[in-house]
Amino acid sequence: EGNTQVAVEAGQFLDTADDVAKLVVGNFGERPVLLGDVAAVTDGPDDVDTYTFLGVGPAAELQGIDTDAFPPGSEYASVTLSIAKRKGSDATRVTDEIKAKVEQLRGRLLPEDVQLTITRDYGATAGEKARGLIQNLALAVFLAVIVIFFAMGWRGATIIFLSIPTTFSLTLFIYYMMGYTLNRVTLFALILVTGIVIDATIIVVENIHRHFKMAGRSSLLGALQAIQEVGNPTIMATLTVIASMMPMAFVRGLMGPYMKPMPIGASLSMVFSLLVALTISPWLAVRLLKSKDADKLDSTGGFADDPEFAAEETGYKLHDTAIYRGYDRIMRPLVDSPMKGVVALLIVAVLTGASTILFATRTVQVKMLPFDNKSEFQVVIDTPEGTTLETTTQLAREIGDYLATVPEVTDYQVYAGSASPVNFNGLVRHYFMRSQPNQADLQVNLAGKAYRSEQSHAIAKRVRGPIQEIAQRYDASVKIAEVPPGPPVLSTLVCEVYGPDHEGRVAVAQQIKDIFDGTDGVVDVDWWIEDPMRELKFTVDRQRAAVRGVSVNQAAQTLAVALNGYDGGLLHVPEAAEPVPINVRLPLADRSSAEALEELYVYSQAGALIPLADVVTIEETTIPHSRHRRNLKPVVYVTADVAGALE
Structure with missing residues (x-):
């Protein structure tokens, strides 16, 4: 225009949830149908897929927790911020600088009624x-x-x-x-x-x-x-x-x-x-x-x-010194008399052999590295596959309620559906990959060594029994993971089962697991085989779908959107740091059963609505077990720990 270029902009960004609700998605007669007429449009968080809580223990004051505002036995929703140092930097100096920065932010960025607790300070x-x-x-x-x-x-x-x-x-x-x-x-x-x-x-x-x-x-x-x-x-x-x-x-x-x-x-x-x-x-x-x-x-x-x-x-005179005379008095008879020398050697041999009997009689306990007196341990929870996040969280919180009665506990954190910040054990046991709804962790912090009479290992052994009793009501597997004194391992007892077929490996592993379960002093028995989990398999009948003008991909996408949702666009909120996704999904009640999913409709190529039940068949199966390999050989792991007279 006028021999100049002019920028043209059409439409406008969606700024609020009300803008989304006013979108026209169809018409009925001469009246437009708005998105808000057929869907509930809310501006809020996504569906909950993780839970984190912080519980207060009897020794909370030693951790710097305000017990007047947060009394022992209480539990609060929390957010965990994990910070790792760079390689080669001084961990002590890094944490000191972080603490100083946090104190600067108190009252300015952190509200006064927000409790900030350092739950792990390596x-x-x-x-x-x-x-x-x-x-x-x-x-x-x-x-x-x-x-x-x-x-x-x-x-x-x-x-x-x-x-x-x-x-x-x-x-x-x-x-x-x-x-x-x-x-x-x-x-x-x-x-x-x-x-x-x-x-x-x-x-x-x-x-x-x-x-x-x-x-x-x-x-x-x-x-x-x-x-x-x-x-x-x-x-x-x-x-x-x-x-x-x-x-x-x-x-x-x-x-x-x-x-x-x-x-x-x-x-x-x-x-x-x-x-x-x-x-x-x-x-x-x-x-x-x-x-x-x-x-x-x-x-x-x-x-x-x-x-x-x-x-x-x-x-x-060397020969007149006390050391020389004493040494000469002992050694000269052994050197001058061959018989006395032989007797002395026999006595040494007998005493050496007798000392080895101490190991056989368990008078002396032998292990590679002794337990250290740490100020933390971890409770690792695995409920059966298919358990909902809410049930797993309920179990974790019940265990937390018990831990809140242990005198040495300062605080604990519950992580359900999400891995806790990785620790030394987690590097080898891959705890950072625990993000399923049936998995939870509790990080338990204890009072310092100077404020308790028992070692951390003794406390972990003491709480194992009551925690196992709580877990049994949920048919869950619970393990007490202590910080290792040396490099971490998969477990104290690890049995690797190799064989030509998976079923045979599982059968042998089950026998070993039963032996571990029946052995005194062997605890936290587990294996790397998941419990059977139901799976609903929707199979599209290609012939019926073709007759009704529905493609296989279209039916699969409809199910995916119904179950997982779909980001249909972005909401550009001026005060937000990042664009907010606009997620489209069915209410939980409409995607919680096979019958509800069968009532979904799919658009045919002619624009007609076809019931999903007309083009699919539903089959209930179980998800196959995960397969593990070591050095390219298929293997099944059976793990356990020891706690008792021999450990």
């Missing part, structure tokens, strides 16, 4: 563990130095004290170069070898100390002679320790990368401790450990070549 846990390990490391170093102080005096203790941080500093530098962070595993590796890394230094320094007390040797010559005497045995002893630890670095599976920093750190510490013992420690010994008779040395750097004169001058 940054604080990591900080607590790191501080505890560092304290243990400092205590180990202190005790080692004290022992050396009484044996060799303050000069010898000073040498040992300086050698330990030197060794660990070199180890931590190599850790840094290899990409390892300072965490619980690497710190534990340093504690593990604290008593070992000072062995080489103690051997060398003690022998130098002995030579300095002997006659006829100056500090330099005595140090060289001392190292020549114990150098080779010290090197061999160090290599032996490294050889015993390094195989752990080649463990396969999840345990391998989890434990790998430990053998690497321990081996590096041993190598550096040997270097320190053969270089820095002798240099310090020459500077700090002075021969008490140094002023009597002749011009050659030693006493006269008369040993008797040297002994008289120094007054030090």
Whole structure:
């Protein structure tokens, strides 16, 4: 127009639910039929497919919950926000900064009547563990130095004290170069070898100390002679320790990368401790450990070549020391008399064999890693397939009501139809995939270790029985999942059933499951086979559908829209951050039975309404079991835990 371009806009966006209700979808006579005349148009949330609640326990005050506004035993709808740190960042610092930011938002973004509770703080846990390990490391170093102080005096203790941080500093530098962070595993590796890394230094320094007390040797010559005497045995002893630890670095599976920093750190510490013992420690010994008779040395750097004169001058005789006399009194008879030596070896062999009986009699319980005293555990709920979300939620809330009576519980969270924020166990057990209506989790938080007398494992064992009783009323499977002390596994007991056909694998797995159920001390028995779930299969009769002018795709789409809904457009609300979908679906009552679905109508190609029942047949079947494979081989898993005399 006028040799210029003009933008043309037709129609307008839908802004409100009232705009949608006023859409014309047809006419009756000369009167238009509005969408609001044939459908209920509401602006609100979608159908509920998940439930989350926060329950308040008797020890809620320890978690910072206002028990006046939120009394123990109460339960509230909640929203969970999960935050993960980036790789390489400090978890403790990240959580501290998040807490500070939350405090800034209180009263400005967060209303005063909204309770915000930190239900899981792994940054604080990591900080607590790191501080505890560092304290243990400092205590180990202190005790080692004290022992050396009484044996060799303050000069010898000073040498040992300086050698330990030197060794660990070199180890931590190599850790840094290899990409390892300072965490619980690497710190534990340093504690593990604290008593070992000072062995080489103690051997060398003690022998130098002995030579300095002997006659006829100056500090330099005595140090060289001392190292020549114990150098080779010290090197061999160090290599032996490294050889015993390094195989752990080649463990396969999840345990391998989890434990790998430990053998690497321990081996590096041993190598550096040997270097320190053969270089820095002798240099310090020459500077700090002075021969008490140094002023009597002749011009050659030693006493006269008369040993008797040297002994008289120094007054030090090895054979007269208390340690030598005691050791000689015990060992000389065994060396001089072959019979006594054989008897001593037999006694050692008998005692060694007797010690192994302690395992057979269960006098000593053996396990790879002991239970840690954590402040949380998880309740994992699986109801039979086909159970509605509301029934699953009801079961979870009943368990929550019981947990609200346990004195050590500060709070708990219920997640029904949705996975709880993934934790250490969930990485392997795939808890993050639990999003079905028949699945629920409860995350239970306990009071800190200083505020309860029982270990978390004992509390988990105590609540298992009452929780199982509640679950039995719903025919549900419930498991108590504790935070593992080491890398997570599928379960304590895992049986893998392989076979040529699925039915045979299921039959054998059922027998194993029955054995687990009948074994005392075996709990939380489960298998990776779903319960049979009803399935209604609508099969379109192609011939009848063709006669009535209905396509198979059209019938399937009608069912899909009726059951799942259909996003027909977007509502552009000015104050909304994102467009709001306009979802079209049948009311719940009209899609809750096969009879209701049969009453649906499908448009034919001629525009006529054809009852869905005229073109489909309904068959009731069961959904096939899921199939699992391990190394490409079909397998059925049977899992269980242990709780009792042996665990």
